[in-house]
Amino acid sequence: MRKVLTVLLLAMAAGCAAPTDPEVTFYADGEAINVEPTQYCDLESENCEVDVEAAGVLRVRPGKPVQISVPGELAESAWSVKFTYRNARGEQQEPLRSKLFTANEPRYAYTLVLPNPDDQLESVEVQQYGARIETSTTGAFDFVARGTWVLSVDDRH
Template sequence: MRRVLLPLSLLVLAGCAAPATEPEVTFYADGRVVNVKPTQYCDVQSENCDVDPAAVGVLRVRPGKPVQISVPGELADSAWSVKFTYRDGRGQPQEPLRSKLFTERDPRYAYTLVLPNPDDQLESVEVQQYGARIETSTTGAFDFVARGTWVLSVDDRV
């Protein structure tokens, strides 16, 4: 009897283990929502990465409208920021901008991206989670290496 119960109990325990999944980020604009998987997700040392270039989300965002971003706890409890590209009202590309850095000291589960001017058009958004690895740039500055990247491509048709 003991031989039957042991394998059965191991099978039950193995079946209860939660599958490892990559976190999703939610983007919301103009009454529409999209959940996005990471285009890149690595271990905490920013190595051993899974890459999925097709994981890009798409939302229609009108000029000057905000995008709300929600992140799960595993991002909120780490270092992350939002990088975005946009064009001004005349259609001229502007330098990419970045939100402040959010950290585990003050967890942030949501961020509202508001463009500098009301007629600016958003082009893309990247949520970047930083890992433990730090690299020195060519200027001598220290840069954290992204562990995970979630990308939103903006459909700007009116």
């Protein structure tokens, strides 16, 4: 009886644990890092928790891809990857973005490949979009990010 009661209490405690924020895994050059969100909000992109210390750092050599794995709650929502990089001459390039992934075709992984083989990745940001939409200064409609997972690239040789 005592053993059953202990198991029951442990199960109840596990069920009452606060839900954890989803993590994104970044993988490059044989190394992987799990990153918690630097910002995570409710579905309306409000009531946000911010943790700038959650950003991860990973070494990525020029021209090398970064593989990104997301959990089901991201894969089955609207999300994309935004990244910054420099060309082989060290000149900053315009930030680029992957296509938008949606719940209609869940995507659990994405491989980020830079435009040219000598480009150097600087940062990667996985953005999960919420239900809120805003109008930009150009009159276009933009989804507001609900969550962001940031990877800073260590590009020392």
